[in-house]
Amino acid sequence: MEIRLFREYLVLSRLLNFSRAAEQLGMTQPVLSRHLKYLEEQFDAKLLERNTHQVELTPVGKMLAEEAEKIVAQYEATFHVIREAIGKNKHSLSIMFLGAATREFFSDFLIQFRKHHEAVEINCCDSELDHVPEALERHDCDLAFIIRPDRQITDTRFKYLKLFSDPLCIAVHKNHPLAGRRDVSIVEVGNYPIIGVDKKQSPLAGECNSYFLEKSGIAYGPDIVSPNLATCCFNLELNEDAIVILPKHQKVHLGKNASLIEIEEKGCQFNLELIWDPRNRNPSLSKFTDELTSFLNEHPNFTNI
CATH class of the missing domain: 1.10.10.10 (Winged helix-like DNA-binding domain superfamily/Winged helix DNA-binding domain)
Structure with missing residues (x-):
């Protein structure tokens, strides 16, 4: 079989x-x-x-x-x-990364890592958040970056290495009633239509939209469904009364008519993490995780979004 x-x-x-x-x-x-x-x-x-x-x-x-x-x-x-x-598994690593979430530091770290480990072949590909868990379990990749709400780990299939935190924000149209505010309460967000991804179709990405609202007793629709965050931000240009929930680093997706506002409550933040399957016996795995940890400790500017 x-x-x-x-x-x-x-x-x-x-x-x-x-x-x-x-x-x-x-x-x-x-x-x-x-x-x-x-x-x-x-x-x-x-x-x-x-x-x-x-x-x-x-x-x-x-x-x-x-x-x-x-x-x-x-x-x-x-x-x-x-x-x-037979020497065919010692010098390769396959890594899934999350575009804007890792862009600030990942390329700089890889340049340094390759200088120290010239024999290790690094293969990288961008990925949607919901594709990561199964790719790790099938060993289609060795390591992956994820972003998720700051809370207790519930998926015990993987090992997690927290890299840094990113504050929860909302994006609004420049004509929105909240535009111009420095920060808002999460409770206020529930008063406006929300543009977001469908949790049924994209559970992990949907949780990034819904977790903090539902934790505060606010039902998550969303009112306008989009397939991914980039499309959510585009649709914000066409909906002046709506809100998009996003981590701060994802502001790169916002158009010229959008404003970014931070959530004022403490604890409303995402964690960017590196995860891998502990059953994966690739010998280059530990080298990568150890050196990435050291790199971020030596370059704290990368952890300040």
Whole structure:
């Protein structure tokens, strides 16, 4: 049985949503359904219960998810051990970064890192926030940057290295009633239409929009849905009474008619973090994380947004 079938099943067992799982796996929903049916035929057991409202794992499905995780982990460990032994896994790192969130320091650090480790090949690609977790689990990348609300870690699959914090802000049109203010209360934000991403389609990005509002007892719609933050900021140009919620560093997306206002409450901030799968045995991982930590300690200006 191909290892990719277990990888696909693990994604589906966590998301319990065929369309989202298929999107993250880069395949169509009918193909994913066909692969699930193949697994059910091989084990002669029903793995998922589906109805019009939800998808749930059967008891056998839960058992397979646990065993599949062990199988995939052992496969990855064996793969890395053999590649290390033949010298093909020692000198490469694949990193997913988040555009504007890392632009201020990442290129400078990579220049320094390459000077010290010329034999390590670095492969970088920009990514949407919601694509990061599954890419790490599939080992499509070794490391990734994420930004999320400052709160306790809930996803224990990964290791996290906090790099710095970024204050929560809102953006408004220059003709908005709040324009010209230095700061506002999070409670005031609830009085205006919100332009944001759909939490169902982009859970992590949606949480960046909704967390602080919901923590303050304000329901998150949003009133105007956009596929990503850049589009939210563009739509602000066309909606003078609306608000966009964003980390301060993302002000690069704002147009000429927008104003940035900080949230006045303490604790309203995001953390920029480096994360990785602790089962990943790439020997260059620890070199990178250690040197990045030292680099940021030596260059505190990069941590001041």
